[in-house]
Amino acid sequence: MTHTPPPTPDITTVATGDGAAIDSAGVPVLDIDCVTKSYPGEPPVQALREVNLTIGAGELVGIVGPSGSGKTTLLQLMGTLDRPTSGRVRITGLDVATMADEDVAYLRATRIGFIFQQFFLAEHATVLDNVADGLLYAGISLKYRRERALDALELVGLAERPHARPTQLSGGQRQRVAIARALVGEPAIVLADEPTGNLDQATGESILALIDRLHQAGSTIVLITHDHAIAERTPRRIEILDGHIVADSGPAVGTETRRRALAGQPIHKPQTASGAPVSEESS
Amino acid sequence: MTATDTLSRRRLQLPDLARLSTVGLRTRRLRAGLSALGIAIGVAAIVAVLGLSASSQAGLLAEINQLGTNLLTVSNGQSFTGGTAELPITATGMISRISGVQQAQSTGALSGANAFRTPYIPSVDTNGLTVQAVSLNLLPVVATTVAQGHYLNTATAQEPVAVLGAAAAQLLGIDHVYTGERIWVGGQWFYIAGVLKPAVLASVIDSTILIGYPAAEKYLGFDGHPSTIYLRAAQTDRVNAVDNLLAATANPENPSGVTVSQPSSALVAQADAKSALNGLFLGLGAVALLVGAVGVANIMIISVLERRSEIGLRRALGATKSHIRTQFLCEAILLGLLGGVVGVALGVTATAVYAHTKHWATVIPTEAWAGGIAASIIIGAVAGLIPALRAARLSPTQALWSV
Numbered sequence: 252m253t254h255t256p257p258p259t260p261d262i263t264t265v266a267t268g269d270g271a272a273i274d275s276a277g278v279p280v281l282d283i284d285c286v287t288k289s290y291p292g293e294p295p296v297q298a299l300r301e302v303n304l305t306i307g308a309g310e311l312v313g314i315v316g317p318s319g320s321g322k323t324t325l326l327q328l329m330g331t332l333d334r335p336t337s338g339r340v341r342i343t344g345l346d347v348a349t350m351a352d353e354d355v356a357y358l359r360a361t362r363i364g365f366i367f368q369q370f371f372l373a374e375h376a377t378v379l380d381n382v383a384d385g386l387l388y389a390g391i392s393l394k395y396r397r398e399r400a401l402d403a404l405e406l407v408g409l410a411e412r413p414h415a416r417p418t419q420l421s422g423g424q425r426q427r428v429a430i431a432r433a434l435v436g437e438p439a440i441v442l443a444d445e446p447t448g449n450l451d452q453a454t455g456e457s458i459l460a461l462i463d464r465l466h467q468a469g470s471t472i473v474l475i476t477h478d479h480a481i482a483e484r485t486p487r488r489i490e491i492l493d494g495h496i497v498a499d500s501g502p503a504v505g506t507e508t509r510r511r512a513l514a515g516q517p518i519h520k521p522q523t524a525s526g527a528p529v530s531e532e533s534s
Numbered sequence: 535m536t537a538t539d540t541l542s543r544r545r546l547q548l549p550d551l552a553r554l555s556t557v558g559l560r561t562r563r564l565r566a567g568l569s570a571l572g573i574a575i576g577v578a579a580i581v582a583v584l585g586l587s588a589s590s591q592a593g594l595l596a597e598i599n600q601l602g603t604n605l606l607t608v609s610n611g612q613s614f615t616g617g618t619a620e621l622p623i624t625a626t627g628m629i630s631r632i633s634g635v636q637q638a639q640s641t642g643a644l645s646g647a648n649a650f651r652t653p654y655i656p657s658v659d660t661n662g663l664t665v666q667a668v669s670l671n672l673l674p675v676v677a678t679t680v681a682q683g684h685y686l687n688t689a690t691a692q693e694p695v696a697v698l699g700a701a702a703a704q705l706l707g708i709d710h711v712y713t714g715e716r717i718w719v720g721g722q723w724f725y726i727a728g729v730l731k732p733a734v735l736a737s738v739i740d741s742t743i744l745i746g747y748p749a750a751e752k753y754l755g756f757d758g759h760p761s762t763i764y765l766r767a768a769q770t771d772r773v774n775a776v777d778n779l780l781a782a783t784a785n786p787e788n789p790s791g792v793t794v795s796q797p798s799s800a801l802v803a804q805a806d807a808k809s810a811l812n813g814l815f816l817g818l819g820a821v822a823l824l825v826g827a828v829g830v831a832n833i834m835i836i837s838v839l840e841r842r843s844e845i846g847l848r849r850a851l852g853a854t855k856s857h858i859r860t861q862f863l864c865e866a867i868l869l870g871l872l873g874g875v876v877g878v879a880l881g882v883t884a885t886a887v888y889a890h891t892k893h894w895a896t897v898i899p900t901e902a903w904a905g906g907i908a909a910s911i912i913i914g915a916v917a918g919l920i921p922a923l924r925a926a927r928l929s930p931t932q933a934l935w936s937v
Contacts, residue, residue, distance in 0.1 A: 323935060332850060332930045353854045360852020367934065371847040375561045388852035393549060432851075 278344035280439045280471050281306040281329055286338030288324050288494075298324040300494040301338070306440070306473065310502060311466035313474045313485030321494040323444065326475050330363055330442050331355050343439045360388040364433030366443035370425045372417040378404065378428050379413035385432035396435075403431040407461060423454035430461065434470065441465075441472045447481065459484065546857060555864030557844075558837050559872070569833040570873035572826025573913060577877025577906040578884065579819030584902035585885030587812050593894030594805040601677040601735050603798040604636075604770045606777060608763040608784045611793040619791025620759045625784040626669070629765055632779050634772040639675045640760035641739075642667040642747070647720030647754050649696070649743040651706050655718075661705040665719055665743045666761070667750035668697075675764045676736040683711040683728025691746025694753055696724040701740040703729040719743060720754045735797045736764060826873060827913040834866050834921035838928075845925055846933025859926035866918020867911055874910025878903045 281304070288299040298321045306312055316322040327333040328340055331347050340347045343362055347355055364385070372381050382400035383393065391399075404410045407427040417425055426446060433441050443462065447455030459481065466472050466486075474485055482488050490498040546554070559566040608629065613619035622628075630638040647665040648657065673685055684690075685697055696719060698708060706717060708726065716723045724745065733739040750756035763784065767776045773796065781789040838845070845858055853861075882898055889896040 327931045327935075330850065332934070353856070356849070356852050356854040356857075358852075359850060365847075365850045367847075369843070371843055371934075373557070373844070375557065385851060387550060388546075388848075388854075388857060390545075392547065 279305045279341075280308050280310075280343055281473075282339075282341040282344075283325075283329070284339040284341070286328060286335040286340060288321075288328060288333070289336050297494055299328070299335070302494070302496055304489065304496065304499075306471065307502060308439070308471050309466075309469055310487055311463070311472045311474065311485050312487045312489060313476060313482035314489045314491060315476055315479055315482035316491035317477055320491045322475050322477075322491050324494075325491065326442055326444055326473070329440070329473065330365060331359055356388065360386075361436055362439040364436065364438040364441040366426070366430055366433045366441065366446045368445040368448035370417075370422075370429045370449070372425055372428055372432075374416060374418050377414045377416060378409065378420070381417060381428055382431045382435050385435035389436055399435050400431070403435040404428075406434060406465070407431045421454070422450050423457055426450060426454075426458050427461065430458070430465075434465065439471060441470055443472060443474045445476055446474070447476075447478075455481075546860065551860065551864060554861045555868055557861075558841075558865050559868060562837075565833060566869060566872070569829045570826075570869050570876065572829040573823060573870055573873025573910050574826070574877040574880060576819050576821075576823030576826050577874050577910055578880035579822055580816060580909075581878050581881025581898065581902045581906050582884040583812055583815040583819065585881060585896070585898045586888060588897040588899050588902075589885055589889040589894045590892070591805045592897045593889070593892060595802065596895065597734070598798050598801050598805070601798070602766065602770075603796070603802075604767040604773050605675070605677070605735050605797055606765050606767065606773065606780065607736070607795050607797060608765070608780050609793045609795075610759075610761050611791045613788065613791050619785065619788055621761065621763070621784055621792070622787075623758050623760070626760055626763050628783050629763055629780065632776060632783055634768050634776045636766040636768045637671065637675055638763055638765035639669045639672040640763045641669070641672065641742070641744075642750070642756060642759060643761040644720065644750055644754055644756050649702070649706070649720075649724075650718040651708075653718045661702075661741075663702050663705060663741055663743060664738075665745065665750075665754070667747045667756050667758075668744045669747065672739075672744075672764065673730070675766055676733045676739055678731050678733035678736075678739065680728045681731045683726070685728055685730075686744065686746050690727055692748045692752070693746075694719075694722060694724045694749055695727050695745065697727050697744040698729045699740040699742045699744065700730055700732040702743055705741070717743070719745070722753060734801070738762075823909065823913060827870075827917045830866055830869050830873075830914060831917035831921065833869070834862065834918050835924070837865075838862060838921045838925040841925075842928060842933040842936075845928050846930045849930035850934065855926040858928075859922045862922035862925045863915065863918045866921065867914040870910040870912075870914020870917065871907070873914075874907045877910065878906050881906070 283302055283304040286299055286302045287297070290296040290298060302325065314322050314325065324333075328335055331340065331342065334340075334347065342358055345358060347358070350358070373384070376384070379397055379400050382403050383396040385403075386396045386399060401410065401413060404413055407430050409424060409427050409431065412420070417428060420428065426449075430446070433443075446462070447458050450458060462472055462474065463484070474481070476482055487502055488498070488500045489496055608621070608625070610621045611619050626638050626640040629635060644665045644667060648660045649663050649665055650657075650659070668686070670686060670688065670691060673679060680697075681700065683697075686695065696717065698706065703709070708715070708717075708729065711726055711729055715726045717726060718724075724743075730739065730744075745754075747756070747758065751758060765776075767773045777794060777796070780794045781792040785792045848858060848861075882896075882903070885898060886896045
């Protein structure tokens with residue numbers, strides 16, 4: 252256990268690095284430019300074909316498509332877990348293609364949060380440490396990571412059980428832990444891959460409600476699903492089929508992003524004063 | 535300049551690395567214990583062999599020290615012409631007057647005399663026993679005592695009375711001294727006064743029939759020339775000074791015909807000599823270590839396969855390939871170290887128990903335990919290298935989406 256004092260700049264700066272620069276320059280959180288991804292084989296599999304997509308700060312985007320449509324590949328590219336065959340992926344303005352693997356990893360550590368269908372929680376560790384591991388590779392001391400983790404747990408309504416093991420929790424609670432882990436570093440973008448896929452209807456509803464609440468509080472979230480009913484609920488829907496984007500409803504009507512997009516202004520990420528996406532939610 | 539510059543690469547802090555590298559050990563304890571066992575057995579064997587050998591050596595040296603390292607022997611060597619260079623009859627007296635000599639006692643070999651249990655035994659069956667005339671204070675000088683009966687005294691030294699060395703008594707078949715018991719020495723009966731305990735520093739005494747100088751001269755025609763003189767230097771640090779004077783003092787006319795030796799030094803050399811079995815056991819220990827290394831490598835490879843999703847998740851959370859590599863390499867090293875520590879503990883315990891039963895001091899050479907620990911760390915690192923590289927090479931997308 253280290254006793255390194257918490258870094259003096261507030262977590263927003265630490266987690267999103269040049270957050271201020273995004274705002275002033277109007278750089279979108281995610282910019283995918285003419286991206287193609289093919290997998291080797293006979294013949295090569297074209298998973299994505301010349302996809303263009305821009306997501307601004309504060310958006311909640313549902314990407315929907317049947318299995319095999321390329322939506323998982325798109326998520327992998329958006330999450331910098333894989334590199335495109337051609338085209339550019341920019342996260343908060345940083346071109347992933349020009350960056351070394353180590354720098355891309357640090358980009359993931361600080362600016363991208365992942366939520367998976369299978370939760371991927373460490374069963375031997377407490378809920379608090381599972382969440383704190385979201386900041387493990389960001390170069391922050393354990394003490395400070397745990398403080399942040401407690402805040403994130405409060406955000407998803409699990410602050411009462413920080414020392415429980417994931418095995419003692421229900422599926423919905425486990426997914427809440429995973430969501431807290433994705434949020435703990437206050438990433439510029441959260442990528443959720445079928446977050447309700449392993450949950451029953453009612454629990455899935457509560458997770459979707461939580462995601463919606465996080466979006467209301469300012470988080471940028473991309474929700475990938477095969478379920479049109481779920482995608483219907485997101486302010487912006489993108490349909491993907493055979494590696495193409497076949498429909499994009501565009502930035503949601505009435506949102507700041509939409510207003511700015513129409514006015515030709517930079518897309519702006521709304522922020523609370525403290526930098527935290529939300530603070531009043533506790534259940 | 536570009537925003538990339540603001541991204542600095544982060545190394546894991548030591549407590550985090552410690553926590554990460556014990557994940558596998560903490561979550562699968564039995565498996566970790568079993569895979570460390572091979573290394574533990576190997577290290578234990580090596581530590582125990584080296585420890586036992588060092589402890590037995592220490593025990594022998596302690597015994598030698600107790601017997602005294604200040605004993606010197608002067609014996610007749612060969613003359614220039616190849617015959618025996620007799621020590622002068624006065625040699626014992628001369629030596630005892632050297633400053634620094636505490637006590638000098640002599641034995642004189644009777645080359646013509648042999649000893650038998652009875653006159654009916656064929657004269658060729660000598661058992662290799664020698665008959666020697668001895669001076670009366672020999673026993674304390676050669677650090678032995680009487681096991682049964684009595685040693686010679688001024689009276690019995692004049693008479694046909696013999697004392698038997700430990701091996702001589704055994705070879706003649708005498709295990710108990712009773713009044714009137716006698717043996718056939720040089721063509722006449724000698725009565726047995728006693729039997730000696732083994733003389734470690736002067737083992738030649740063990741296979742000797744000891745009789746008094748006057749009796750040897752009177753009954754066996756002994757010429758009175760001593761053949762070996764045993765002496766004790768007053769202090770251990772004066773042994774060399776005395777040693778230098780002995781040859782010239784013992785035989786001033788022919789110093790080169792005198793052999794001077796220090797029996798304890800031969801025993802020390804013997805104690806230093808490594809047992810041939812040590813090599814065998816060390817080899818077995820090395821084989822166990824090798825098998826242990828294979829076990830650790832095997833377990834680590836399985837562990838990497840099983841923990842694909844953990845690896846993928848860590849990559850998604852921002853771990854670099856090097857973070858993953860370090861984590862698994864450290865885990866393998868910890869496994870090896872665990873085996874090494876347990877092995878050293880086992881080896882030390884085995885050595886201590888055995889040394890205790892033998893009344894030796896427990897000596898564990900530094901190179902044994904330090905080497906054991908170091909070897910186990912190196913083995914862990916080597917065994918963990920390939921699994922760690924495989925873990926780091928795993929693509930995060932495959933690790934996360936092909937579960």
